[in-house]
Amino acid sequence: MSLGTDEASSTTPNLFTSRRRRFLTGRRGLLASTLSSLILVGALVSVFFWAPGSASVRYFFFNGHDMWESFIGHPQNGLLSVGRGFLTNIWMFLLCEVLILVFGLGVAWTRVSRSPVLLPFRALATAYTDVFRGIPLLLVVFMVGFGLPAMGLGFLSNQSPDVYGCVALTITYTAYVAEVFRAGIYSVPNGQILAARSLGLTHATIMRRVTLPQAVRTVIPPLLNDFISLQKDTALVSVLGAIEAARAAQIYESTTFNGSGLVVASLLFLAITIPLTRFTDRLLDRDRARRLTTLA
Amino acid sequence: MTTYPSNDVVLELTNVVKRFGDNEVLSGVSINLHRHEVVCLIGASGSGKSTLLRCANLLETIDGGSISLFGQSLLDEHIDADLVRRHIGMVFQSFNLFPHLSVIDNILLGPVRALKRKPTEVREEALLLLDRIGLRDRANDYPDRLSGGQQQRVAIVRSLAMQPSLLLLDEVTSALDPTLVSEVLDLLRDLAHRGTTMLIATHEMNFARDVARQVAYLDHGVLVEQGTPDEIFNNAQHESTRTFLERVR
Numbered sequence: 202m203s204l205g206t207d208e209a210s211s212t213t214p215n216l217f218t219s220r221r222r223r224f225l226t227g228r229r230g231l232l233a234s235t236l237s238s239l240i241l242v243g244a245l246v247s248v249f250f251w252a253p254g255s256a257s258v259r260y261f262f263f264n265g266h267d268m269w270e271s272f273i274g275h276p277q278n279g280l281l282s283v284g285r286g287f288l289t290n291i292w293m294f295l296l297c298e299v300l301i302l303v304f305g306l307g308v309a310w311t312r313v314s315r316s317p318v319l320l321p322f323r324a325l326a327t328a329y330t331d332v333f334r335g336i337p338l339l340l341v342v343f344m345v346g347f348g349l350p351a352m353g354l355g356f357l358s359n360q361s362p363d364v365y366g367c368v369a370l371t372i373t374y375t376a377y378v379a380e381v382f383r384a385g386i387y388s389v390p391n392g393q394i395l396a397a398r399s400l401g402l403t404h405a406t407i408m409r410r411v412t413l414p415q416a417v418r419t420v421i422p423p424l425l426n427d428f429i430s431l432q433k434d435t436a437l438v439s440v441l442g443a444i445e446a447a448r449a450a451q452i453y454e455s456t457t458f459n460g461s462g463l464v465v466a467s468l469l470f471l472a473i474t475i476p477l478t479r480f481t482d483r484l485l486d487r488d489r490a491r492r493l494t495t496l497a
Numbered sequence: 498m499t500t501y502p503s504n505d506v507v508l509e510l511t512n513v514v515k516r517f518g519d520n521e522v523l524s525g526v527s528i529n530l531h532r533h534e535v536v537c538l539i540g541a542s543g544s545g546k547s548t549l550l551r552c553a554n555l556l557e558t559i560d561g562g563s564i565s566l567f568g569q570s571l572l573d574e575h576i577d578a579d580l581v582r583r584h585i586g587m588v589f590q591s592f593n594l595f596p597h598l599s600v601i602d603n604i605l606l607g608p609v610r611a612l613k614r615k616p617t618e619v620r621e622e623a624l625l626l627l628d629r630i631g632l633r634d635r636a637n638d639y640p641d642r643l644s645g646g647q648q649q650r651v652a653i654v655r656s657l658a659m660q661p662s663l664l665l666l667d668e669v670t671s672a673l674d675p676t677l678v679s680e681v682l683d684l685l686r687d688l689a690h691r692g693t694t695m696l697i698a699t700h701e702m703n704f705a706r707d708v709a710r711q712v713a714y715l716d717h718g719v720l721v722e723q724g725t726p727d728e729i730f731n732n733a734q735h736e737s738t739r740t741f742l743e744r745v746r
Contacts, residue, residue, distance in 0.1 A: 399582055415597050
């Protein structure tokens, strides 16, 4: 092969799409995608309905009557409302989210600080993130939920299971979120810091006015991802006896021998997590589009 | 503002040595910058021009020699580097505007947050500066809406808003599209005519010839020779200077 363009070839190359590709463009493409969707959904649905145990599964999990009963609850029969339980999940989620953002930022800030005074705190922050990112959340929930009351520390040891659950969630998720923040801080280009230092800004001012605003923008999508997991993990607090959606559904199941409440609880979680997920995806797409235009 | 005799030395770099590990980037470079004077640093990439500029405003710590600003040694352990940098403006090859701040907020950040001046007062000045570079109507735009040349001119104005005693310019046109270079160089020429004290690392030889009072040629961390533009460009004493100028011409 010679270096350079091919000057020997005198024939016109074929530039038309192949017949097979042409079949799938334009309106026929739409038809093809509709058809393939119908076939896929149809296949999944028929497996569900034709399975030998389909009827009993449908009765056990998707019984309309039980779904409604478990949702509103039945206090006279000792049945707790899954819907009301879910309110517990929501307030735990909202409270933890705020605490985690504040503490996570604090831990990240400590880890990237340079002041000699903060050295022991830096070491502590590093150890903290290492340890709590490494322990399963369930174990932390157990340790906090049974450990703190056993300590006999007065106020600290006399809280409800919901509160201990929030403490455990905050401890674990703060470790994750701190690392997300730290990655965001390190993602800010060095030129930004140099420019800010050249203006005579102090380290703290640079952090507050230059580094963090840029870091936070970068980490919003990964943070939302963590919050989607957090929202789901509020269900783990049920092991301490907190009456949240999953726990209420479990009680309904063990009392009535019908698991429809579990499906109700799942649907309630989805009602929160799917919009959050879509929102995160949109942010990610926008971020990607911005990056592409910046490069162009 | 204190006034200095016009021949007073603003910045004095004496025998500056800088090493990165085993690599000696500056081997005893001495340069004086007088008030209202423009000194251009020329030399191949990697000759140490940028490093010298960074050492001058303490972004790098030096391994030997001395640096003084208005006769005050900057190596004194009680020197606050942040305070030093408030008197020394620096402009970078890659602009480094803050992308999350509008043009006007980029300019306000230093004066308001470092000098603790009143935002309303600084805003007036900043708008006048933007007016001078013809970008007043872009004050509320974000940097990514501006062309490279516009961004670099804003970056120059950003450092001018600190009312520095001198400007360090690190190859400020090297990242620009050739068609945008002249608007930035014109601004620098204008600044030079107004008596701005500047130390400029540049690859633009015609520009250096026009504006510099002194030109210094650096090669592998050594200041080979320094003189007036005429002495350097028409009458270089050293073989390596002549070779370099031959290559860039």
